[in-house]
Amino acid sequence: MVSTATIAEIAALAGDPARAAMLNTLMDGRALTATELASVAGVTPQTASGHLARLTTAGLLAVEKQGRHRYHRLASPMVAQMVESLSQLAATLAPPGRRVATGPRDLALRTARTCYDHLAGRLGVALTDALLDAGHAEIDGDAGAVTDGGLAFFAGIGIDLERATTRNGRRSSRVFCRPCLDWSERRPHLAGAVGAAICSHAFEQGWIRRVDGSRAVAVTRKGEQALRSAFGIAL
Missing domain, CATH: 1.10.10.10 (Winged helix-like DNA-binding domain superfamily/Winged helix DNA-binding domain)
Incomplete structure (x- = not known):
């Protein structure tokens, strides 16, 4: 203990x-x-x-x-989860007169940002909604899972979840998939190895790019087309 x-x-x-x-x-x-x-x-x-x-x-x-x-x-991701939870708690416990809006005031941060190694903001939540609606992922309380159809979907767009869950040839002890309550949207986005794999793939493919001096990320023109084609979403 x-x-x-x-x-x-x-x-x-x-x-x-x-x-x-x-x-x-x-x-x-x-x-x-x-x-x-x-x-x-x-x-x-x-x-x-x-x-x-x-x-x-x-x-x-x-x-x-x-x-x-x-x-x-x-x-570790657990440290990131602690920091994100503290941010949520701080926003919840703020004096009533200061509770104007949840999460960051910066529109870019609210639209799309990284939460350690996975995507958050409107983009992260939209991706999660799309995966849930299509039956590619499931969320139950604090647990998350990828369905058989989801595994095929990810492989089809070039995301190797097997590689994402192994390190140096050994199975990683990291949580495979879990929901993370979004600080600004107050709804879950996907974290864990699956969330990290989506984020890494988006960077590698040029779908998103970092905004200098910020946690915000910008969706590129290529990304807009890819997100619409693969996930059926448009910010």
């Missing part, structure tokens, strides 16, 4: 404004340097290094070394 002390430690780490800003920035799935994260958090590089060391030691961040550079990313 997890001790209350461990829960309190994680809550305290995520509760610091500078560290919260760093965690939220890393929700787009990228790995950033300490200097980049210091700028986001509005602290000095020295202070940022201290924050990052604590987050890494606690297992909330992972560090990748490339040459002389060190890059920081969220340690």
Whole structure:
């Protein structure tokens, strides 16, 4: 059983404004340097290094070394889920006078964004609705599944779910498919290995591109045609 002390430690780490800003920035799935994260958090590089060391030691961040550079990313999808849940809770508990709109105010973020390694916003929810309506996926509470017809559908558009669930030839322990309550839409989008595979495929095929300095993604002209053809959706 997890001790209350461990829960309190994680809550305290995520509760610091500078560290919260760093965690939220890393929700787009990228790995950033300490200097980049210091700028986001509005602290000095020295202070940022201290924050990052604590987050890494606690297992909330992972560090990748490339040459002389060190890059920081969220340690796991579970950490991303925690950050997204905190964002939802914060919006719910905001003072009544401030509850003007749910989720991000930025229209681009509300339209399409990454939630760690899967798609969120109107795009993520629309994709999920399309898969459910076509019988390619199913959602029951906190669980999700891909049907036999869904496996054939994904293979037909070039998404290899078998590859998405293996790493170095071994089956990944990651959840295969689950619903994630969308922060702005207040309806589920798909997460887990399936959600990550859809997002990765969309980037690889040029259906979407990142918006500089934001978690938002823009749907390209090619993407509009592909989404309409494969999923029957148009934003």
